[in-house]
Amino acid sequence: MSTLDSKVVAITGASSGIGAATALELAGRGAAVVLGARRTDRLDSLVAQIRDHGGRAEMLAADVTRRADLEQLVALAVERFGRLDVLVANAGVARIAPMADLDVEAWDTMIDINLRGVLHGIAAALPVFREQGHGHFVTTVSTSGLKIVPTQAVYAGTKNAVRTLLEALRQESTDGALRTTSVSPGFVRTELVDYLGDATEREQAQKTMAALGISPDAVARAIAFAIEQPDDVEIGDITIRPTRQG
Template sequence: MSYLNNKIVIITGASSGIGEATARKLAHLGATVILAARSENKLQKIVDDILSEGGVAAYQPTDVTDQNNLKDLIEFAIEKYGRVDTLINCAGVMLFSMWENVKVDEWEKMIDLNLKGTLYGIAAVLPHMKHRGKGQIINVGSIAGHAVGEGHGVYSSTKYAIKAITESLRKELSVKYGIQASMVSPGVISTHWQDSVTDDDVKHILDKMNTVAINAEHVANTIAFVVNQHEDVLINDVIVTPTRQEW
């Protein structure tokens, strides 16, 4: 049975990678999707594709590091569709580097996007879901939030934090208000994330990881499974990795 028909789903980080694949997948399965990211041109193209295939979609240019942008995003969805059923916090960046190279600017960027961006999304949607007495918050974590590897230090720290946030949401919001809080943790995905890495000392790590990478569509399928649950059912943490990934 599908619970996706007419479900109103917001997806951050939806202009590329896992976010884009998830938006396309959910729209194909009958959900109404609102795509959020900084690149309006990319969002427009994806929404046009979804509409041309018979799906229902809209977009809102959004910088998740700006708390007011997240508030505007939630208000946009409510004004256009009357409610928000699901928020998928997918925006993020993965910038591997060695500690000794002290990439402080990149550390701050990951903290702002991965951690603060998720918190701002939760803060924006929570009053609405609490008032309704239901809703879903799905945080996209990482296998790096379960195991730390060389060059992963700060990135893993942000994803371990997402794990803690999601567990705390479950203990408070799921029990008190019926809000489903889940986390999906991908392994190595071929989303060109390595193009943003500036530390040459980790290039060998990236090269090895990318030999086993899987497509973002596989993660989108997993996220769709989590979204497609009855409001009385909570999927906790799901890890989805390449079969040949060794960690």
């Protein structure tokens, strides 16, 4: 029996990439998963796939920039499975450009999704975790926040902001009832770079991703590892990247 058999896990950004891989990995290990994303057609297929293999899954159309959507996602988990043990805040976007381009709209998008979206999840789940006496926040951050490079200032800034707020939350929660985990993936074969505005940068990023990127399944396994630890063990930070990444 897997140690995840009794877990109930909500995942944002679950329609593709790391989010979808995590849903499949955790459901395959026995967890009940509650999946949120904007692309409900993909969620439908993912839920069907999980159920066809005997897993437990529910879904909800969820935009992390809307606090009410996160509240509904948490409420769905509690209503369907009686509680929520883990919230995986995975939804994120990347917009890469020099600061001098002054692409304020892209800055706002990254702040709203990458940072505010995580805060909305915390606001929705923390009261449930406190009432239960246990809970676990897992967030997908990035190695871009560990190695600062040009054109990624705001993206890295949002990811490091999330890393900071989770560490502060951890220090505020040393009563043993709450765990936090920040997962920093490097190059992973996802759709993250497919939406870069500059065509040249997008093509270069896609080539790099194809050449170096590891499978999202690798990140999903790392997330599962953090979740399956005994309640008195917290995996605070995980960095996972290709062996050839500089």
